[in-house]
Amino acid sequence: MLNQLRLDHANMARMLHVLQLKHKTLAQGERPNFQLMREVVDYILSYMEGFAAPLERICVDRLETQAPEHLELMEKMASDYLELKPRLQQLSDNIDMILMDSVLPMDRFAEDLKDYLNAHRAYLRQEREGLFPLIDQYFTQEDMQELLQALPEGAEQELERLQLAYPELYAELRGAEVPVV
Numbered sequence: 001m002l003n004q005l006r007l008d009h010a011n012m013a014r015m016l017h018v019l020q021l022k023h024k025t026l027a028q029g030e031r032p033n034f035q036l037m038r039e040v041v042d043y044i045l046s047y048m049e050g051f052a053a054p055l056e057r058i059c060v061d062r063l064e065t066q067a068p069e070h071l072e073l074m075e076k077m078a079s080d081y082l083e084l085k086p087r088l089q090q091l092s093d094n095i096d097m098i099l100m101d102s103v104l105p106m107d108r109f110a111e112d113l114k115d116y117l118n119a120h121r122a123y124l125r126q127e128r129e130g131l132f133p134l135i136d137q138y139f140t141q142e143d144m145q146e147l148l149q150a151l152p153e154g155a156e157q158e159l160e161r162l163q164l165a166y167p168e169l170y171a172e173l174r175g176a177e178v179p180v181v
Helices: 002-027 034-066 068-099 106-138 141-150 155-165 167-175
Strands: none
Touching: 002 034, 002 106, 034 068, 034 106, 034 141, 068 106, 106 141
16 A cells, blocks of 8 residues: 555656656746646646545544654645645646636746645655655554545556657656656
8 A cells, every 4th residue: 555655656756747847848938838737737636636635534533543743744744735736726727828828927837837846846755754654654454445445546547548648748757767855
């Protein structure tokens, strides 16, 4: 189960890396593939919808009884994760505007994208350094099974669909090292 969480963590890091590459294109004054960005942002939004609430509930419930001294970390992580969604939704809305040829200041969009990427990477770092060791230490097999059942179904299939639909994404994901966040 922890391996599945780590795989999901790595896939999210790869998705963020793709967005980072698009940010780099923007910073160079070029136009990135906004349709590809739309797909990546939709994937992340969908994953967050299906993953954040169950993970928070299960982890907080378990740690509340087994390791109350770590509850503050879990609550902070849950809060940080929930704060990512409005940022990402704003980026999604802005990408829609760009795809509809609306006028949008690219420097502002690039700054918002950079801020979101930094915040999500910070969350992934908390997950890797704080949450995963706690899960490993305090979760029983039953807890792990409950967590596994709470993970969104089809996350891997959706990632594969994106890779097939966007060869550029597949190439970038395949060539991308999992960034240490």
